[in-house]
Amino acid sequence: MTTTVRSLTTVRNIGIMAHIDAGKTTTAERILFFTGVSRRIGEVHDGAAALDFLKQERDRGITITSAATTCHWTVDGTEHTLNLIDTPGHVDFTIEVERCLRVLDGAVTVFDGVAGVEPQSETVWRQADRYGVPRICFVNKMDRAGADLHRCVGMIRERLGAVPLVMQLPIGAEAGFEGVVDLVSGRAHVWPDDRHTVVDVPADLAEDARRWRAALVETVAEHDEELMDLYLGGTEPSPEQVHAAIRRLTVASVVTPVFCGSAYRNKGVQPLLDAVVRYLPSPLDVDTAHGVPDDDAPLSALAFKIMTDRFLGRLTFVRIYSGRLVSGASALNSVKARKERIGKIYRVHAGDREEIGSAGAGDIVAVMGLKRTTTGETLCDADHPVILESMDFPAPVIEVAVEPTSKGDLDRLGVALRRLAEEDPSFQVREDGGQTVIGGMGELHLEILIDRMKEEFQVDAGVGRPRVAYRETIRRPVRDVDHLHRKQDGGKGQYAKVRIAVEPIEDGYEFVNKVTGGRIPREFIPSVDAGCQEAMHTGVLTGHEMTGVRVTLLDGDFHPIDSSELAFRVAGSMAFKEAVRRASPVLLEPVMAVEVTVPDDHLGSVIGDLNRRRGRVEGTGERAGARIVRALVPLSEMFGYVGDLRGMTSGRGVFVMEFDSYAEVPPSVARTLGA
Numbered sequence: 107m108t109t110t111v112r113s114l115t116t117v118r119n120i121g122i123m124a125h126i127d128a129g130k131t132t133t134a135e136r137i138l139f140f141t142g143v144s145r146r147i148g149e150v151h152d153g154a155a156a157l158d159f160l161k162q163e164r165d166r167g168i169t170i171t172s173a174a175t176t177c178h179w180t181v182d183g184t185e186h187t188l189n190l191i192d193t194p195g196h197v198d199f200t201i202e203v204e205r206c207l208r209v210l211d212g213a214v215t216v217f218d219g220v221a222g223v224e225p226q227s228e229t230v231w232r233q234a235d236r237y238g239v240p241r242i243c244f245v246n247k248m249d250r251a252g253a254d255l256h257r258c259v260g261m262i263r264e265r266l267g268a269v270p271l272v273m274q275l276p277i278g279a280e281a282g283f284e285g286v287v288d289l290v291s292g293r294a295h296v297w298p299d300d301r302h303t304v305v306d307v308p309a310d311l312a313e314d315a316r317r318w319r320a321a322l323v324e325t326v327a328e329h330d331e332e333l334m335d336l337y338l339g340g341t342e343p344s345p346e347q348v349h350a351a352i353r354r355l356t357v358a359s360v361v362t363p364v365f366c367g368s369a370y371r372n373k374g375v376q377p378l379l380d381a382v383v384r385y386l387p388s389p390l391d392v393d394t395a396h397g398v399p400d401d402d403a404p405l406s407a408l409a410f411k412i413m414t415d416r417f418l419g420r421l422t423f424v425r426i427y428s429g430r431l432v433s434g435a436s437a438l439n440s441v442k443a444r445k446e447r448i449g450k451i452y453r454v455h456a457g458d459r460e461e462i463g464s465a466g467a468g469d470i471v472a473v474m475g476l477k478r479t480t481t482g483e484t485l486c487d488a489d490h491p492v493i494l495e496s497m498d499f500p501a502p503v504i505e506v507a508v509e510p511t512s513k514g515d516l517d518r519l520g521v522a523l524r525r526l527a528e529e530d531p532s533f534q535v536r537e538d539g540g541q542t543v544i545g546g547m548g549e550l551h552l553e554i555l556i557d558r559m560k561e562e563f564q565v566d567a568g569v570g571r572p573r574v575a576y577r578e579t580i581r582r583p584v585r586d587v588d589h590l591h592r593k594q595d596g597g598k599g600q601y602a603k604v605r606i607a608v609e610p611i612e613d614g615y616e617f618v619n620k621v622t623g624g625r626i627p628r629e630f631i632p633s634v635d636a637g638c639q640e641a642m643h644t645g646v647l648t649g650h651e652m653t654g655v656r657v658t659l660l661d662g663d664f665h666p667i668d669s670s671e672l673a674f675r676v677a678g679s680m681a682f683k684e685a686v687r688r689a690s691p692v693l694l695e696p697v698m699a700v701e702v703t704v705p706d707d708h709l710g711s712v713i714g715d716l717n718r719r720r721g722r723v724e725g726t727g728e729r730a731g732a733r734i735v736r737a738l739v740p741l742s743e744m745f746g747y748v749g750d751l752r753g754m755t756s757g758r759g760v761f762v763m764e765f766d767s768y769a770e771v772p773p774s775v776a777r778t779l780g781a
Contacts, residue, residue, distance in 0.1 A: 449475020
């Protein structure tokens with residue numbers, strides 16, 4: 107084993123994720139303080155959080171973009187390096203969580219001790235499941251009225267399908283919360299006057315601690331052979347043996363250790379840091395399909411984020427899986443088959459940068475000078491090409507038109523939109539009838555982007571009313587559609603004939619070539635595909651983008667002189683549009699998963715209102731003394747809901763929503779939209 111591999115055992119690439127307002131950034135700020143990165147604690151509500159470095163984040167008190175930093179923490183005499191990413195909690199910025207989880211080895215999920223598992227908690231948990239990211243949990247706000255660790259643990263088990271492992275018991279409750287009992291070591295952690303002190307377990311909790319430790323060991327033994335052997339032999343495992351078993355199970359995502367505290371009150375953060383080191387994986391513990399985690403291996407790295415720095419310009423954030431990235435050297439973008447020159451390399455602390463000459467396996471760094479590399483693309487050794495698994499980005503669900511007020515603003519608008527779209531793959535720009543239309547994941551998402559456009563790029567533009575990003579699809583297959591494109595107006599003509607079939611699929615676009623016998627020359631087949639994809643951008647009902655179509659190219663004909671790529675692209679596009687018209691096209695609308703929290707006496711009026719909005723109530727429940735209503739509601743019916751809900755509930759109701767799926771628009775509604 108090389109020195110590099112040994113040192114990687116002390117590296118943790120982790121993210122912090124949560125529902126909005128669970129205290130995620132507050133927890134991250136305490137981590138920076140207790141690890142010595144920050145000399146003072148930055149509070150979110152004061153606009154002083156170090157990891158909320160954008161003006162919009164400080165103004166609004168929410169995390170909008172993921173922020174990376176590096177800190178160090180010593181456990182059992184060994185210093186460990188923590189590359190930490192704080193991710194947004196608001197659903198409109200969930201793509202930031204998605205792309206960070208793609209490159210992280212582990213995560214801390216923060217829960218509100220009063221609210222428990224909330225909607226965005228479920229979303230980020232599913233994202234972590236998708237990328238196989240091991241997690242530990244931190245139940246925060248234990249000093250709040252109504253905080254309940256065990257109710258939260260039950261929600262983690264029931265709503266997230268996890269096997270939660272209770273690692274601590276709270277000492278005191280609500281305003282009397284003083285610290286935690288560590289069930290592995292059998293010691294108590296308390297914070298008198300903000301000083302972290304380890305003491306004996308309080309006498310009134312000793313019996314509970316013994317009972318919960320026995321349950322902890324039993325649960326671990328059920329899943330771990332080494333501990334099972336000790337358990338069956340009647341041998342009491344040492345804390346070190348329990349730590350090792352929990353680490354094995356956590357790295358394998360079999361169990362999820364649960365800790366608790368109050369980050370705002372500076373209680374519980376140091377044991378949480380110990381747990382990050384003890385239980386979350388190092389780069390050596392993760393799937394080796396990305397390459398050997400060794401500086402001496404060929405380079406493989408994934409670009410997962412683009413951002414524009416006002417002083418440094420375009421920065422590309424990369425996770426290095428193997429090899430070294432060296433300033434001034436070149437690397438292959440294997441997705442585009444183009445070489446890139448590596449400019450300056452920076453270790454990042456939120457909005458600050460530290461220039462370094464090179465970075466190795468396991469590092470997360472920002473690189474200047476990559477001109478062609480975008481989110482999800484691979485950088486590698488030209489002699490050892492590899493393409494790492496990329497990411498899927500959601501389509502926008504809401505749009506607004508923007509119109510510059512002057513010629514100068516028009517030029518600046520183009521630059522601003524291009525750079526913002528590079529940074530954010532869930533932000534899209536298109537032209538519609540001479541208008542520039544921007545699309546995103548929600549009203550707040552677009553509001554922030556428009557604000558950045560004005561602040562950072564000095565663009566003065568008029569903004570239209572938000573509108574729904576509808577989609578179009580087909581409902582039945584059409585087996586045989588011919589189109590002949592022939593044009594002769596002097597000189598070389600255009601000739602292309604194609605015969606296609608279309609059929610509905612669940613999502614997206616597929617192209618299948620079944621032409622045989624050279625009826626269409628091989629070099630023209632991609633042109634037919636390109637023509638169909640172009641036609642997908644403008645549906646036949648209302649002009650909205652299409653989805654859920656498979657095209658099969660069956661046959662065709664060509665002319666040895668007049669046929670060209672252009673002719674076959676036009677023929678493909680025209681045949682596609684004709685086939686779609688015959689295939690029972692329908693309009694689709696985004697449907698949102700809505701969760702409304704209301705006092706019990708307003709439950710009936712809220713449910714009635716959701717029904718009037720074409721919503722389908724999925725269920726109700728209780729949380730922290732309030733009633734919860736879960737429903738699926740078309741996005742078009744949710745504009746202005748925040749004000750309506752406040753009026754309906756005397757200001758006591760709140761709601762969250764996230765995109766769920768696309769559904770067919772009812773014929774009566776479709777007619778009002780011109781479909």
